[in-house]
Amino acid sequence: MIVNQNTIKDLASKQMRIDGRALTEYRKPILVETNISWTAEGSARVQVGETVVMAGVKLSLEKPYNDTPDEGGIMINAELTPLSSAEYESGPPGIKAIELSRVTDRGIREAKAIDMKKLCVEPGEKAWFVIIDIVTINDAGNLFDVAGLATLAALKSARFPVVDTETGAIDYKKKTDQPLPLTKEPLPVTVYKINGNLVIDPTVEEEQVYEARLTVATDDKGTISAMQKGGTESLSIDEISMMIDLAQEKATFLRGELDKQLQ
């Protein structure tokens, strides 16, 4: 763990970082492993540098919501575990976990990444509900991006469980080879502004000294499906435009890494 004294801001103005990376470079290694939990319908473990996050998909059959009788549902929930950092305590989710859950959720939900209509089994009666749980294993910074990557990898690896055609009961111990109806693959990338410079994949120390940040979820066509500005200072429209460009570029990079490792 490196604790630092305002050097981060000075270095940023010289296009440098404390660990020697370029401002827009992701840490190494980037490792993606799927099917790391046999009890989950889909699961992934993603590592970027020393940050490690796991995500798991559970599917269940429920009655659809009244206003969408021919659609299934999705929910994303994140837990910042005390296992992963001395900063987190046991107990109900704090605001950081809530923000991570909701931003990751919107990135998938608003992209309509999952065809909800294809999740319907019997209109008004039964549809598949997809719940993704994100669990942090080691927080060394940039949970937004790593959690987003883990979520997508888990969704891609998910397979429907076998359903007994007579009783309608789910046999969670048996999986079909049918994947989720994914129409898009959105990935969130968070761009930080540190001393006026744009920075990607911050460490925990860098996360303490930024002016503002922008999380942008984009799919492979560059379409934006979610955005979240954080930080206590403002951003100009030009800055936002630059951050979006950078986020799209980096999402493409991450997508490439994901594809490479999912083969």
Add this chain to the structure above:
Amino acid sequence: MKVALRKVWTRSWVVNKMTYSKRLDERKNDELRPMDAKAGVIPNADGSAYFRAGKTTAYVAVYGPRELFPKFKQDPKKGLLRCHYAMMPFSGSGERIRPGTSRRAQEISMVMEQALLPVIDLSEFPNSVVDVFVQLPQTDAGTRCAAISAAAIALADAGIPMKDMISSVAVGQVDGTIVADLSYGEESYPAVVSDIPVAMTHNTKQITLLQMDGEISKEDLVKALDAAKSATEKVYDVQMKALKSKFSVENKK
């Protein structure tokens, strides 16, 4: 009279109908599921471990000794050990587990503490706490045993003073046969079953965790505990390897 008759009936039924001669996963009676473990897997923690027994896996992180809040819980004579057992929402064998604690998780947290305390010496750290966090990504029976075995590795990795290692595995009886490391199928086998999670010290084979579910006679219980001696030894070998290989791996870098 009724009780005595029932006892006789159970025993003779068991003796006459020893159907559990081959284990569901074809292991030998004293054979444990494949295990592996690694120490120092969570950089932020003071000590950590990963432990797997069959399809049950656990991550453990140790933070401490650190300042204990609330202050009224502080002990001026020694540090406190606090275990926090949790299953990831997608780690159950059926439906999703709602996040948050459960009574089962709290009980396991407590028996974990009691399984580890007999060998831990926190007298040099008054008013402090050593927190042990457990998260299981997937489970298939023997979760508390895996958690305890992993926690012992993580505590040693954290440099906490410990007189001995604690190794844990469930022994039991399935339809008359004494077995080690029960799988989920064995725990729920349709016959007389007893599931006995045990934790033992290595040097003196003292028991620090003992729980039991099911039905068993005293004679068979003693046999099962005897089987636990060699079963926990096998866990100990895995734990030792995890701790020592942390240094030889780095040697090769």
Add this chain to the structure above:
Amino acid sequence: MSELLKKEREIVIPGEILAQGMDFLPGENTYRENDNIYAKALGLVYVSGRVIKITSLSGPYVPMVGDRIIGKVIDITMTGWRIDTGTAYSGLLNVKDATTRFIKKGEDLSKIIAIGDYVIVMITQVTSQRLIDLAMREPGLKKITGGRIMKINSHKVPRIIGKQASMVNLLREKTGCEITVGQNGLVWVRGTPEGELKAEGAIKRIEERSHESGLTESMDAFLGGK
């Protein structure tokens, strides 16, 4: 009929038997039971005469009088500053122990040292309840400005310093940085960004290999030789 069962520098885990018989004496991180000596922590075996001890490779820093440590200011009180020592116990730096200059009553202490600042201080007292008193009046003790601070395990500090400061001097020479090593495992490095990064990498490497012998020579080679 005593017998030593482990070799020098062998790695042992808690509870491993180190020696049999009453000829040996239990040193640091060991204990005797029934004529045998056992390890009480994960670490390396060292034998000095008849005393067997285990040098821990991890574990909390135990504050000792006379130690120089690096700490973070977490609170300002009426009489001084509260310092996070990186342990379960914070330390108190009294104004009168912090500086030789005269401090007026009611002077704003945060103008001297503010919350969030890091300081190099010396431990002057440790009570049984681990209340720690600190002082900052001797040469070399001061508020830290610039550079970066790393945290390593306090048990590795002797390897970072080396015999007669050989290792830390090697690091200073090869990286061109000022390096101050706190006994509590916080290390302050100040130089050029490249030099600091090099020093950081070197210190991490020493930390990982602290159980190896011949470390000073291998670090010399790692840092670029003569």
